[in-house]
Amino acid sequence: MQRLGILLSGRGSNFLAIADAISAGRLRAEIAIVISNLAGSPGIAAARDRGLNAQVIPARARSREEHDAEIIAALQSAKVDLVCLAGYLRLLSPSFIRAYSQRILNIHPSLLPAFPGLHAQKQALEYGAKIAGCTVHFVDEKLDHGPIILQRALPVLPGDTEESLAARILEQEHIAYPEAIALVVEGRTRIEGRTVRITP
Amino acid sequence: MQRLGILLSGRGSNFLAIADAISAGRLRAEIAIVISNLAGSPGIAAARDRGLNAQVIPARARSREEHDAEIIAALQSAKVDLVCLAGYLRLLSPSFIRAYSQRILNIHPSLLPAFPGLHAQKQALEYGAKIAGCTVHFVDEKLDHGPIILQRALPVLPGDTEESLAARILEQEHIAYPEAIALVVEGRTRIEGRTVRITP
Numbered sequence: 001m002q003r004l005g006i007l008l009s010g011r012g013s014n015f016l017a018i019a020d021a022i023s024a025g026r027l028r029a030e031i032a033i034v035i036s037n038l039a040g041s042p043g044i045a046a047a048r049d050r051g052l053n054a055q056v057i058p059a060r061a062r063s064r065e066e067h068d069a070e071i072i073a074a075l076q077s078a079k080v081d082l083v084c085l086a087g088y089l090r091l092l093s094p095s096f097i098r099a100y101s102q103r104i105l106n107i108h109p110s111l112l113p114a115f116p117g118l119h120a121q122k123q124a125l126e127y128g129a130k131i132a133g134c135t136v137h138f139v140d141e142k143l144d145h146g147p148i149i150l151q152r153a154l155p156v157l158p159g160d161t162e163e164s165l166a167a168r169i170l171e172q173e174h175i176a177y178p179e180a181i182a183l184v185v186e187g188r189t190r191i192e193g194r195t196v197r198i199t200p
Numbered sequence: 201m202q203r204l205g206i207l208l209s210g211r212g213s214n215f216l217a218i219a220d221a222i223s224a225g226r227l228r229a230e231i232a233i234v235i236s237n238l239a240g241s242p243g244i245a246a247a248r249d250r251g252l253n254a255q256v257i258p259a260r261a262r263s264r265e266e267h268d269a270e271i272i273a274a275l276q277s278a279k280v281d282l283v284c285l286a287g288y289l290r291l292l293s294p295s296f297i298r299a300y301s302q303r304i305l306n307i308h309p310s311l312l313p314a315f316p317g318l319h320a321q322k323q324a325l326e327y328g329a330k331i332a333g334c335t336v337h338f339v340d341e342k343l344d345h346g347p348i349i350l351q352r353a354l355p356v357l358p359g360d361t362e363e364s365l366a367a368r369i370l371e372q373e374h375i376a377y378p379e380a381i382a383l384v385v386e387g388r389t390r391i392e393g394r395t396v397r398i399t400p
Binding site for chain 1: 311312313315325326327328329330331333348349350351352353393394395396397398
């Protein structure tokens with residue numbers, strides 16, 4: 001059974017969707033550790049409620065490398081196979097990405113390469129996009145850039161606000177992220193250049 | 201009845217989809233003129249087969265402004281209300297865009313702002329996108345940039361080549377373009393900044 005390490009900074013709704021998919025048997029994996037950089041993350045409280053190993057590792061006044069080294073040590077100590085970013089609001093250092101090369105996933109609330117970075121839903125509305133979506137991808141050195149495992153699209157509706165659009169995208173994220181993790185832990189993904197080939 | 205001017209450079213499959221939508225009563229408009237910059241365009245032959253007013257206006261060795269002035273004169277002489285670019289492989293001059301401000305439409309084979317410019321389908325494959333699509337938008341001064349009327353999404357399939365993906369996107373273009381033109385000629389679009397509001 002593959003062991004997941006979840007990194008989050010907030011409520012961790014994607015973490016809960018992953019945990020629910022495991023409970024429901026849709027995703028054969030186990031959550032080995034949940035880590036937040038922020039002590040007050042509701043996601044950490046939710047992880048503890050579920051009896052999971054949950055740790056707060058604050059950045060304090062340290063360099064990114066030092067902070068990441070402590071996180072890597074925690075992930076290694078928990079024997080994590082695959083790192084899943086779930087609303088983790090810090091950039092990973094290059095050494096973190098090397099330590100878990102092609103074993104770090106992220107979810108982003110747009111159809112990348114459209115609208116990378118913060119406030120993707122607001123960017124989509126301001127651009128006047130009529131189709132929005134979300135992307136699960138392997139993490140590489142560039143922001144919101146690595147090879148894409150899957151994407152889900154949905155319509156932008158008349159009258160959509162940033163909040164209403166974000167909520168509908170989040171519903172799709174909660175479907176997409178467990179599906180993508182399942183593809184990876186089942187060994188059905190193969191990275192060729194930028195393309196992720198999926199074995200049926 | 202709103203009068204359409206179609207500009208094309210090639211086979212004009214989107215022109216034919218527009219003509220078919222008019223014949224089928226899905227689009228209440230008439231094609232006043234079909235213009236190509238290339239004498240050999242199969243789209244011009246198809247337009248003549250259908251008894252439409254079809255003109256070749258070659259660029260020759262003239263400036264873009266001079267060439268566009270001749271096209272504008274032909275559009276005005278045909279009393280065109282709305283210009284529809286359908287695989288027209290030349291940039292429009294600023295004076296053309298001003299002459300038909302907010303009355304020029306284009307279709308692009310990607311979910312803009314992803315993959316603007318040439319070979320959008322190849323760009324999508326090389327990026328490893330899992331969702332592709334097409335965009336109908338008003339034309340402004342920047343390439344593949346103006347306010348979006350509608351978009352349609354479709355999955356990239358395992359084994360897709362540039363040709364197979366382009367063919368499936370084209371099917372969606374043939375649905376999207378007549379639909380978008382219908383919204384415009386029915387007066388149901390209102391441009392607010394970059395956003396096109398659609399009246400139900």
